[in-house]
Amino acid sequence: MTDETKEHRxxxxxSYHWLMQFAGSVKEQPFQGRMVDISSKGAAFVCSVNNNYxxxxxxxxxxxxxxxxxxxxxxxxxxxxxxxxVCRVDKIDDSLRRIAIQFARPLPFEPxxxxxxxxxxxxxxxxxxxxxxxxxxVQFDPINNKGTIPKDYFAPR
Numbered sequence: 001m002t003d004e005t006k007e008h009r010x011x012x013x014x015s016y017h018w019l020m021q022f023a024g025s026v027k028e029q030p031f032q033g034r035m036v037d038i039s040s041k042g043a044a045f046v047c048s049v050n051n052n053y054x055x056x057x058x059x060x061x062x063x064x065x066x067x068x069x070x071x072x073x074x075x076x077x078x079x080x081x082x083x084x085x086v087c088r089v090d091k092i093d094d095s096l097r098r099i100a101i102q103f104a105r106p107l108p109f110e111p112x113x114x115x116x117x118x119x120x121x122x123x124x125x126x127x128x129x130x131x132x133x134x135x136x137x138v139q140f141d142p143i144n145n146k147g148t149i150p151k152d153y154f155a156p157r
Contacts, residue, residue, distance in 0.1 A: 012112030013037040016125050020045055020064035022099075024054065028061075035064060036098060040107040042084065044100045046092065053097045054086045060101060067125060068109070069116040075124060080107060 015037040021030035022045070033047035043062070047053050054060050062084060065077040084101035092098055114121070 011039045011041065011110055013039045014066070014111035014114070014121075016067060018065060018067075020062060022047070022054070022060050022062045024058065024060060026061050030061075030063065033099070038064075038066060038107075038111050040103075040110045042087070042100065042102040044098055046096055046098050049095055049097060053089065053099060056086050056089050058086050060084060060086060062101065066107070066111050067121075068111075069114045069121065069124070082107075 016035055018035050020033050020035050022033055023030040031047060031052065033045040036044040036046055038044075043064070045062075045064075060083070061081065063079070063081045065079050067075040068078045069075045082103045082105065084103045086099060087102050088100040090098040090100075116124070
């Protein structure tokens, strides 16, 4: 999205990079992805092309956790399972795809609208809430207020 592109979303999204799972149905073997952002009505995640990424229009079952912050700037992880329709598949590079889905049933709260500043939210997520231990290999740029995932983040370990 360029600077000139207008934002058309009605709800602010929460950006974070936790692991999540997706599958064509609850009976299928799930694949792993990494969350990009989420609202109460949909989400975007990144997955490897090796994970049989779902095409646009396909229904998928997802399992993920969402951080829910309180006024003291701590947070808890709230677990969800949602069925959603793939709205868009974006090619990031030859090995990664960004998948956008719309949930069939919205979340019970708006993840992007929580009682914590954007800076504090990013800091807490990047340090696992304790300010000491990084929990992700996200490279954070505080000047542009952006986090990026290294390309080898999905490489087998």
